[in-house]
Amino acid sequence: MTLGLIGRNAGRLLVPLIFIFGFYIVVHGHITPGGGFQGGAVIATGVALLLVSYYYRDCLERFIPITNFKLVESAGLMLYICTALAGIVVGSGLLFNWLNASGGLFGHPVAYGVNPGDLFTAGTIPILNFAIGIEVFGALSVVTLIMFAGLQEKTQQEEDAEAAESAAPLVSKRKKGKGGRK
Amino acid sequence: MIGDLITGYGFWNPLIWVVVMATGLLFAWLIWRCGESDYDKGTEQTKPYLSGNDEPEKGAVHIRGGNMYWGFTQALKGYYDKLVPLHSGVVNDYLAWFLIGVIVIFVVVIVL
């Protein structure tokens, strides 16, 4: 079950554009409207588009398994919490904005008041934006994928495995799944 | 003293309680020792006497959980007949109870 030629090609054309647009929203989160959540959600829309234009089992499962998306999500969260913990390491509180006005990465001197904006300002905020962008992208993609997979009918083998699991261990003469409930 | 819990009316000391209980048990044990000593294990004396009938099978004697307090629930039948259906298991009802709570508490707090 896939879409027709037009659908698939439209998906193929649009997905890179969606990804780039989402990435733009993520990186410019601290100077324009937008940020990690919004950009991550836009990127996840691209994944959803792939999902409807190509079928789950045909495309996504082969190239990017669900567990990899979970790793992506986990990586985003780790980036967030490590940036937060670095605040403790440099001698301040958790989530301290230790990169701001440091002169280095994202530490450019800031122009105050109304200004056109500089990408390399705001210290840890772009990093955290990026982390949240990765996290939201991974999370929404994996939720979409799993729920899509959940729509499918189960095979008999899976049913058996599940029934075997839901029966508690030990005791031979137990009726499966009753558990003494009405 | 360690263990004294002042409750406003007096005090409660579990350590004294434990000591008193232990003494009581000691006395009980002493009294028990004074009993008959010609009670032998493994003879006819230890077998249950059920008016001469055979002893029933083990699983049949056990009083199952569902049968206990049957009398209690039966005596309070009117109460339980009203109470048990309230736990209907429908989510809509749960939220309706929440709204009832909000309204009633709001009225109570506003009026009083």
Added chain:
Amino acid sequence: MNMLLDNMPALLIAVPLFFAFLIPIIGKFAPKIHDVWIILASFVSSLTAVITAVTVFTKGTIVYVFGAAAGSPAAPIDSGGIPFRIIFTIDGFCAFMLLSAAIVSFAVVLYLVSSQKERSGKSELYALYLLLTAGIFGMVSTGDLFNFFVFLEINSLAGAALVSYHRKGGIAAEGALKYLIVNTVGGLMVLFGIGLLYAQYNSLNMAFIASQMSFTTVNIVALVLFITALAMKAGSVPFHFATPDAYSVAPSGITAAMIVASQAGLYGLFRIVFTLYGDIFNTVTIGWVVIILGVLSMVIGVTMAIPQKDVKRLLAYHAVSQTGYMLLGVGVALAVLGDPLAMAAFGQTAMEGGLFHIINHAMYKGLLFLAVGAVIYRTGVWSLNKMGGLGHNMKWTMIFFLIGALAIAGIPPFNGFASKLMIYESVFAFNPALSIIAMVVSILTLASFMKVFHSMFMGPQLPEYAEVKEVPKLMIAGMVILTIFVIGFGLVPDLVVNNLITPAADALINNGAYITAVLGGGL
């Protein structure tokens, strides 16, 4: 080392989150170290909680500012004395709740690792369990209302997801869905109330709002929403319906942790009623509302428990019933809050009894759920009608269950008696009828546990359970930890009351200290 100690309140949340976020990566690359990882994670996070609590009890209230440079106060001068960052305010009551959560969560982990050995989806289970712990820690230590809401949602979602762990033919998903829907509505109502407060005081900080609190109709609406939604989280009648549904299908270890999770809702209720609204409002009315909720919970909880046939559902109804005791004790204190004479005579004792019951309930109800879970682990049966004679094969489990049952029924010398005694005597001075109801409920509790104990462990050995063995040692270890606290708190209640409960009660009654700790003495 000093750096770590200074940042302990932050690590309280950061450590479990850090360990939990790594679990999917571990599940992918090294699934064998799962068990070690979760035990380590839980140990470290419980250790941070205990260290934080001890620091609070020895040095006084901790105020921790997130994201600030080192040494900056919560309410800087240049902001006009407004705390504009998220802060953690950990006073005696918070520390007390932290301690109870830390003990139960560590004991449950030992149990859980052993009891879920054979099952799939462990990576998710462990991560969610850690996040549930983090949610409880966050709820009880935050000083910011919106942050409280966020942790409330973490708590609800992690709880609901954990409830659906065993499938049981869809019945677990049903319990989880009911729990989740009810708690989501509650959470959104809490957020609506937070919005109402924010609209008037333009701040989300509890201490700042408490210092500005005034008597307006909008505040009453917010108070009503807070009371109902948090009572629903705590599982008080008539908002308790989802509680037995969820508890009866959750894995037993998880249920023990969810007891603490629901008590975090109770914490929020007490904190908001006392600290935010304690000065301005007519506390007699609110106190009586809390008392009525408590009495209803006690009576309906225990009477619904008696005819139950499913053992975990029975225990869940007892959890509702015991929540009533806490509400009763604290409600009496709330009703006499404006009367210093009555407060000194019995209000303080009622409050201490109610708070003492929180930690006692966490311990013995956790123990009971673990013991019942051990029986279910070996037999695979929930129904009391099918059990019997298990005392022959599971002696240790029987002993632990007996201790828990005696404690919950208020039999000396276990801890339930000490707190119940304090509640009875102080409530008797307030209103004798309430005290008598509490005693009758206690008797019914004993009767109900007689039934459970008899039908599970007593009687001749049944043929279908001839092969049942004692549970693994790690599960026993989890129960032993809780048993030590049940017996210890029962034998030296005065030490616990003087060192843990009195600071907690003082922290609730004296909300000026809370405000001063955050805003400084200037205001």
Added chain:
Amino acid sequence: MIANLPFIAVALLIGISLAIILLKKNMIKMVMGLSILEGAVNLFLVALGYRENGIAPIFTSAPEGAEMVLPTVQALTLTNIVIGVATTALMLALVMVIYKKYGTVNSNKIRRLKE
């Protein structure tokens, strides 16, 4: 009172969502009602922060000297939206499992846990 039209709209939206979750028996519709409830609370939060003739609180290429609307509530709304997404996802997953096992999404029939 009529100047407070957004707040009235919030109350009415909450009323609509409560009516949905109380009266509809279809679980999917109940989840939709919860989404409306969450949207209503979000609307309330954002409406709290509005100032007359305020602009978005972003300094990039903003008009000089204009008053800005309150930014905190916008941040809170952002957070609450994501929490709402997470809740909805979990609820829908549970409804899917229930539908698989029970064969229905009618809340009157999803009551094996009762009494």
Added chain:
Amino acid sequence: MKETGSIFHPRFMIVLVVLATLILLVPAVGLNFGDPITSSTDQYYIDHSQVETGANNVVASIVFDYRGFDTLGEATVLFIAVLGVAMVFRRLYK
């Protein structure tokens, strides 16, 4: 005991909803739209966020700096949702 489910009549439910909506209409009387009673905290954010965080977007500076801890919690909520969904469907995608 009837087996039809809900114990409340729909009409009663509608009365409940109407009463609850009336309670929630109280803020519409007590608050002013477009004119916040006080704006001390927010004015502080607007005035100082550029200096303190270097971000032009005040909302971003609140979300990731002043209230960054909330954002961590909210990312955790999303993580929980993913774990929960993965756990519920754990048999289906491996």
